[in-house]
Ligand code: SF4
């Protein structure tokens with residue numbers, strides 16, 4: 001059984017207690033976040049190492065008494081699972097985030113979300129077009145799903161303009177050029193995800209790659225996951241509003257280190273079995289899942305401590321190997337899901353994708369040690385410490 005935690009036990013921001021965070025961004029639905037934005041304009045510059053140079057400083061909050069923090073949320077090639085995950089946020093509840101009047105005259109306003117909004121067709125599209133001009137340079141673009149780039153992106157279209165169909169790629173290029181910042185959520189929007197898996201016939205790509213190719217310098221923060229954890233989205237938005245995007249520490253893949261700064265493997269409750277070579281041979285075994293394909297040794301996220309479904313459980317806690325869903329190489333580089341990660345070619349793939357040297361070294365050492373000990377050759381027994 002996983003260590004079940006109460007909501008008050010759950011970590012959120014490592015320098016902010018859960019209670020403080022709930023005050024800041026939770027039950028009051030970002031009230032204090034927005035209040036801080038109003039009282040202290042948030043400078044927004046780079047979220048990533050390259051974007052930081054290009055973005056410069058932009059002011060989010062109005063100096064007047066009324067501030068709107070508009071969000072335009074678009075979905076391209078995706079299963080909408082990240083929206084569903086976001087909707088499942090409990091602390092704060094999604095209605096607190098998107099509907100509450102925060103303080104008089106201050107709102108976080110979800111201007112467009114093609115799945116959640118009541119409007120349809122031209123009315124919905126007009127809402128987007130109106131918002132992107134009204135809040136030019138001041139809105140946050142949240143992007144879900146990856147973008148078909150082959151044949152000018154015709155394989156993924158979203159609505160019309162003047163009677164002509166518009167590709168999702170066109171929307172992304174236009175909106176990201178006008179946005180203050182882009183938050184890419186989920187494996188697909190960040191690194192291409194499943195739509196970009198081999199053979200990728202529609203040329204799907206993640207947001208940051210496309211923006212770079214098109215010389216669009218709007219800062220991008222990546223919050224991968226399949227789906228993304230709601231805390232990773234809400235927390236990133238909250239940090240951006242409170243601290244400014246330029247204060248969010250990100251890794252080389254533009255992932256906030258607060259959420260993606262640790263290896264699954266380093267905080268896994270089954271690590272004690274890994275360290276003594278005690279491996280599960282079937283999913284119901286309580287031992288380390290490495291031999292059954294766990295990608296925890298090369299995957300960065302705080303799932304073991306944050307847990308999912310409001311602290312109920314997580315993948316390994318319910319006997320599933322980590323499939324590496326927050327890794328830039330997912331899913332091609334983390335497949336086959338249920339095969340152990342001990343192949344030298346796999347390691348080379350990960351090195352090429354920027355996996356930390358310590359993790360690779362650990363895998364190589366472990367693989368070598370396992371081979372020498374005869375593990376992974378069908379010799380493992382239940383809890384079969386050698
Ligand atoms: S390999 Fe997977 S199951 Fe084993 S200790 Fe690492 S993260 Fe946990």
Ligand code: SF4
Pocket residue numbers: 225226264299300301303314315316321322323324325326
């Ligand atoms: S444990 Fe692994 S597969 Fe599961 S959500 Fe976290 S990163 Fe993704």
